[in-house]
Amino acid sequence: MTLQLMVAAAFGVAGVVALTLAVVHERRMQAHRRDGVSYSAATLRRDGGWRREDLFAPEGLAHQRQASRFGVAGAVLLIAGLIAWMVLGTR
Numbered sequence: 001m002t003l004q005l006m007v008a009a010a011f012g013v014a015g016v017v018a019l020t021l022a023v024v025h026e027r028r029m030q031a032h033r034r035d036g037v038s039y040s041a042a043t044l045r046r047d048g049g050w051r052r053e054d055l056f057a058p059e060g061l062a063h064q065r066q067a068s069r070f071g072v073a074g075a076v077l078l079i080a081g082l083i084a085w086m087v088l089g090t091r
Helices: 002-029 038-041 058-089
Strands: none
Touching: 002 038, 002 058
């Protein structure tokens, strides 16, 4: 295996793990919707239900923050893997 492949794959795997954790936290967030709030009412909105205490219980909002953190981290790791692939490929 080349250094290019190992570094890019490490970033890629870490990114996929982070994105998987983001989805897990998003699903857990949905489990903490307020009574009477449907999935579509909570998520298919212009604001996406972001930080809405009238839609989610405090536990759901905590999962929402974790999902956001892991989602951003996963995207950054995937982009870093792509950049590493390109930079190490030119050597």
